[in-house]
Amino acid sequence: MKTSIIIFLAFSVFIIGTLMPAEAHCDTLDGPVVKAAQRSLDTGNVNFTLIWVPEENEAQIKEAFNKTLEVRKLNLEAKDLADMYFFETVVRIHRESEGESYTGLKPAGTDLGPVIPAADKALENNSSEELVQLLTDAVQNGTLEEYDKAIAKKNFNPDNVKAGREYVEVYVPFIHYVERIYEAATTPVEGHYTEDEYAEDEQLH
Numbered sequence: 001m002k003t004s005i006i007i008f009l010a011f012s013v014f015i016i017g018t019l020m021p022a023e024a025h026c027d028t029l030d031g032p033v034v035k036a037a038q039r040s041l042d043t044g045n046v047n048f049t050l051i052w053v054p055e056e057n058e059a060q061i062k063e064a065f066n067k068t069l070e071v072r073k074l075n076l077e078a079k080d081l082a083d084m085y086f087f088e089t090v091v092r093i094h095r096e097s098e099g100e101s102y103t104g105l106k107p108a109g110t111d112l113g114p115v116i117p118a119a120d121k122a123l124e125n126n127s128s129e130e131l132v133q134l135l136t137d138a139v140q141n142g143t144l145e146e147y148d149k150a151i152a153k154k155n156f157n158p159d160n161v162k163a164g165r166e167y168v169e170v171y172v173p174f175i176h177y178v179e180r181i182y183e184a185a186t187t188p189v190e191g192h193y194t195e196d197e198y199a200e201d202e203q204l205h
Contacts, residue, residue, distance in 0.1 A: 025116050027091050030108035037090045040065060041072070041083060049090055054097045064089045139181055146174040
């Protein structure tokens with residue numbers, strides 16, 4: 001019986017981990033969803049995990065949680081496998097609630113760039129100072145770079161159509177850049193941030 005449970009969990013982890021592509025934050029082993037799931041397992045309180053999934057999936061998470069707690073009692077190997085099964089299940093359901101695809105958990109220490117860790121750190125330390133400075137520097141540097149490109153081509157000879165087109169080629173990206181930055185800063189964020197939106201912003205600069 002114990003062997004069949006372990007085999008089932010191993011197969012479940014393999015299947016869950018090969019479904020679809022993952023996000024760059026909530027699907028890491030040191031991300032907030034897995035941390036919440038680990039806290040639930042350590043404390044026996046599933047509520048730490050439930051906040052990361054929709055209400056309609058609560059029963060599924062509770063069932064996986066209870067199964068995991070039972071299997072953890074068998075031995076260390078079963079415990080590790082059961083924990084991973086629970087992590088995979090929670091993250092998969094969380095991703096599905098975002099309308100995003102999933103392919104498994106990314107390793108701890110995955111490079112997320114500077115802003116996500118800074119945002120998490122700001123919440124942990126109850127201070128936004130470093131985060132605001134990081135964002136301010138990024139916006140300033142990006143804006144000045146695009147501005148310098150445009151200003152360098154601005155004073156072209158009207159009779160030099162080639163030079164005029166070169167100006168347009170840098171003017172348009174400059175305008176789009178500052179427009180998108182302003183919209184991002186002034187538009188309320190609703191719901192989850194999709195990978196498509198993230199990819200679009202990555203192309204800003």
